[in-house]
Amino acid sequence: MKTIELKNVSKLYNKDVCALNNVSFTVNQGEFVAVMGQSGSGKSTLLQIAGLLDSCTSGEVLINGENVSELDKNKLADIRMKTLGFVFQSFHLNSHLKLYENIMVPMLINNEFKNRAEMKKRAEELVETVGLSHRIDHYPSELSGGEQQRAAIARAMANDPDFILADEPTGNLDSKNEIMIFEELKKLSDSGKGVLVVSHNEAVMDFADRICIMKDGVLSEK
Amino acid sequence: MKLTNIRFFATANSKGNSKNSIIKVLMILLVTSVSLIPSFTLTVASAVNEYKNDFRARCLELDPWLKELTDDILDSVRNINHVQEVDMLKGMRSQLFSINQVTDNNGICEEWQKEIEERNAAVQALSLIGSEKMSVIAGKDLDESPSFCCIIPSLFYPFEDTENYNNLEYIDGESLIGKTLTVTANDGEYYETLYNYFDGEQGGNEWIRPAALEYKLKIVGVYYASPTANGYFDSIYVSEETGRLIQETELEAGGYDLNSDETLVEKWWNTPSLRTHYVIVDDYDNIPYVYNEISKLGLVCADNPELGIKESVLIISKILSVASVILLIAPSVLLVIVLIQSTVSNLKKRRGEIGLMKAVGYSDKNIFFCLCYEQLIVTLKGFFVGGIISLILIAISNFYNNHSSYVNRLYIVDWSGFLTLLSISLAVSVVIPVVCQLIALKRLTKIEPKDAMNNM
Ligand SMILES: Nc1ncnc2c1ncn2[C@@H]1O[C@H](COP(=O)(O)OP(=O)(O)O)[C@@H](O)[C@H]1O
Ligand SMILES: [Mg+2]
Numbered sequence: 001m002k003t004i005e006l007k008n009v010s011k012l013y014n015k016d017v018c019a020l021n022n023v024s025f026t027v028n029q030g031e032f033v034a035v036m037g038q039s040g041s042g043k044s045t046l047l048q049i050a051g052l053l054d055s056c057t058s059g060e061v062l063i064n065g066e067n068v069s070e071l072d073k074n075k076l077a078d079i080r081m082k083t084l085g086f087v088f089q090s091f092h093l094n095s096h097l098k099l100y101e102n103i104m105v106p107m108l109i110n111n112e113f114k115n116r117a118e119m120k121k122r123a124e125e126l127v128e129t130v131g132l133s134h135r136i137d138h139y140p141s142e143l144s145g146g147e148q149q150r151a152a153i154a155r156a157m158a159n160d161p162d163f164i165l166a167d168e169p170t171g172n173l174d175s176k177n178e179i180m181i182f183e184e185l186k187k188l189s190d191s192g193k194g195v196l197v198v199s200h201n202e203a204v205m206d207f208a209d210r211i212c213i214m215k216d217g218v219l220s221e222k
Numbered sequence: 223m224k225l226t227n228i229r230f231f232a233t234a235n236s237k238g239n240s241k242n243s244i245i246k247v248l249m250i251l252l253v254t255s256v257s258l259i260p261s262f263t264l265t266v267a268s269a270v271n272e273y274k275n276d277f278r279a280r281c282l283e284l285d286p287w288l289k290e291l292t293d294d295i296l297d298s299v300r301n302i303n304h305v306q307e308v309d310m311l312k313g314m315r316s317q318l319f320s321i322n323q324v325t326d327n328n329g330i331c332e333e334w335q336k337e338i339e340e341r342n343a344a345v346q347a348l349s350l351i352g353s354e355k356m357s358v359i360a361g362k363d364l365d366e367s368p369s370f371c372c373i374i375p376s377l378f379y380p381f382e383d384t385e386n387y388n389n390l391e392y393i394d395g396e397s398l399i400g401k402t403l404t405v406t407a408n409d410g411e412y413y414e415t416l417y418n419y420f421d422g423e424q425g426g427n428e429w430i431r432p433a434a435l436e437y438k439l440k441i442v443g444v445y446y447a448s449p450t451a452n453g454y455f456d457s458i459y460v461s462e463e464t465g466r467l468i469q470e471t472e473l474e475a476g477g478y479d480l481n482s483d484e485t486l487v488e489k490w491w492n493t494p495s496l497r498t499h500y501v502i503v504d505d506y507d508n509i510p511y512v513y514n515e516i517s518k519l520g521l522v523c524a525d526n527p528e529l530g531i532k533e534s535v536l537i538i539s540k541i542l543s544v545a546s547v548i549l550l551i552a553p554s555v556l557l558v559i560v561l562i563q564s565t566v567s568n569l570k571k572r573r574g575e576i577g578l579m580k581a582v583g584y585s586d587k588n589i590f591f592c593l594c595y596e597q598l599i600v601t602l603k604g605f606f607v608g609g610i611i612s613l614i615l616i617a618i619s620n621f622y623n624n625h626s627s628y629v630n631r632l633y634i635v636d637w638s639g640f641l642t643l644l645s646i647s648l649a650v651s652v653v654i655p656v657v658c659q660l661i662a663l664k665r666l667t668k669i670e671p672k673d674a675m676n677n678m
Contacts, residue, residue, distance in 0.1 A: 044675060053581055053672040074585055080671070081583025088675050092578040096238040106582040108227040116230060158582075167675050 002029040002064050002162045004050050009059030011045050019045040021217040027196045032189035034197045034204045037214030043198040044167055051084055051165045052076045085156030085164045089171035091148040093140035099151050100127055100136050106158040126154035130184055146177030153184050163194040170201050182207045223588045232595035241564040242600050248557040249604020255549040256647035258612035261635045263542040269632045270539045272448055274506035277354045278529035282501045286418055287425040287522040290495040299501060302515040304508040309352025311498040313466030316348045319405035326401045341383040345458045349465025351500050356459050361399045361443030364461040372439040372458045375447030379455040389625045395444035407434040413472040417490040430487060432476025455628050561658040569665050577673030586667050597655035605651040609644055616640055
């Protein structure tokens with residue numbers, strides 16, 4: 001069973017702001033978990049720690065059973081590359097790369113791909129699953145916001161990770177596109193990925209298998 | 223991360239930097255400043271240097287027109303600072319000889335005979351002075367050859383058949399080694415020599431022109447004919463002893479008894495203190511000083527060396543050396559400033575993108591190489607354009623200077639020197655962007671993976 005596990009995790013910023021207060025939390029494979037809560041409640045901090053983008057002040061993080069607390073920067077980067085995919089509010093697509101090339105960006109550092117033709121093939125498959133085949137040769141500036149975020153989801157899937165972590169993925173989108181993005185994420189959890197979405201958007205509740213509420217750094221199951 | 227993937231990523235991104243065209247232009251300037259301008263500067267500077275070191279460019283004529291050049295006086299000249307030696311002119315100095323025949327072991331060289339007759343062949347013969355050496359690039363030098371041998375320039379043009387001396391078809395001097403030139407002074411009309419006199423109060427010099435005799439001068443070697451100093455395309459050299467023998471033969475043929483002191487000419491020939499001397503100065507730049515000191519001794523001395531260098535060449539050399547320093551410093555300083563600025567602003571602008579790269583697993587090293595490569599693509603493009611421009615300009619200029627007057631050969635750039643400078647500029651084009659990225663490296667490492675989450 002693939003899991004991301006947080007055990008009694010606390011996070012202090014500048015030694016006084018307590019963004020996470022003794023949080024224990026698990027994301028399992030094939031599960032769509034939504035964390036909701038007001039702005040400033042600590043949702044992003046939770047995602048950063050679960051996604052190995054930041055370290056916790058106390059507690060333990062286990063990825064697929066492996067305790068990552070003691071690992072160095074490069075080892076953490078390696079785990080992120082192989083097991084975690086990210087979707088952020090800003091799409092951060094590279095404006096000089098075509099859609100499929102953007103999806104190839106995480107593959108460029110993955111030695112499991114023998115050559116770029118293989119990467120391109122994988123990118124084409126991913127573009128198809130997010131329904132952007134007709135846009136494959138377009139640059140980001142030629143895509144709508146919703147299309148860009150779908151491209152970002154395809155990019156998160158580039159190295160076939162076990163988990164997708166999304167921070168306010170619909171923050172820059174209108175309500176029609178919101179639904180499409182949540183649908184894409186739902187498809188991923190149905191295909192066996194663990195999906196953690198952090199959002200204050202209530203629309204996510206219709207898709208989530210499990211909803212947690214964050215309030216002042218304390219997490220509770222709904 | 224594989225190099226091919228770095229290249230793929232960098233190539234795409236290098237299109238995006240708005241400062242790229244400025245960087246390319248500066249790079250082109252820098253490459254030309256490192257390769258083109260110094261090529262010319264070094265060429266002219268080394269020619270000027272070669273000239274300044276030449277024996278004849280450091281050699282002042284000293285004549286007994288106000289005083290006889292007694293041993294005491296010569297010693298006081300020798301004691302002047304910067305004077306290396308004082309030598310008496312033992313024989314002939316310089317004489318225009320017409321060529322009558324070119325022969326080898328098998329007799330007359332027919333192919334030359336026709337040329338010589340049709341084209342008015344002549345050479346300027348110079349004899350060595352004192353310790354003067356003339357090294358050869360082929361054959362033997364005069365030191366190891368008997369009397370009545372000569373050495374000729376590598377680019378040889380012994381004809382007076384043209385009005386303008388541009389684009390001459392030089393003869394390869396080496397092809398004539400072993401052949402013998404039969405020559406007479408001034409088309410056989412007369413041999414020309416100056417003698418000095420001094421009657422205790424005043425002195426001067428007079429020409430005598432005895433009948434010209436024929437000499438056979440065997441070509442033993444070839445000297446490098448540099449356009450500044452060592453000779454000219456029609457100058458041949460004989461040894462000091464050969465010069466003395468020719469002078470003596472001519473005087474005897476002119477009816478002078480060299481064992482007596484009756485005429486002024488005979489007295490001049492037999493009295494070293496009446497003969498012309500040469501003062502050899504250690505450095506071209508010390509000539510004015512030595513000239514002044516000699517004048518203070520109440521002697522007549524030439525204020526210029528026997529071999530003159532064109533003022534324009536000295537000026538060009540100075541301008542080039544100043545210009546090359548300015549042109550080297552200005553674009554490189556500007557380039558470094560622009561590169562650092564663009565690197566830093568690039569990092570600010572791309573904070574989110576770089577954060578995302580880190581989030582998906584790129585290490586600082588990976589990103590550093592990508593950014594370096596991006597920069598290198600731009601600077602190397604500038605290098606290629608600048609290198610090709612320099613190459614074309616030098617090729618054109620070399621072609622022109624090769625096909626115009628003899629003195630213009632001074633400006634012919636040596637290709638191997640140019641290629642060395644070009645590889646230096648290649649190194650600079652690689653090192654500068656890498657150094658700039660290294661300077662910005664700290665900012666790069668400060669970008670964190672979670673910066674991808676900032677809403678920018
Ligand atoms: N880098 C930081 N330095 C200091 N305080 C921070 C930092 N990041 C977040 N915080 C604080 O931690 C708390 C939780 O923030 P965050 O996790 O971003 O909440 P949310 O994503 O729910 O809006 C907030 O009070 C915020 O001001
Ligand atoms: Mg947040």
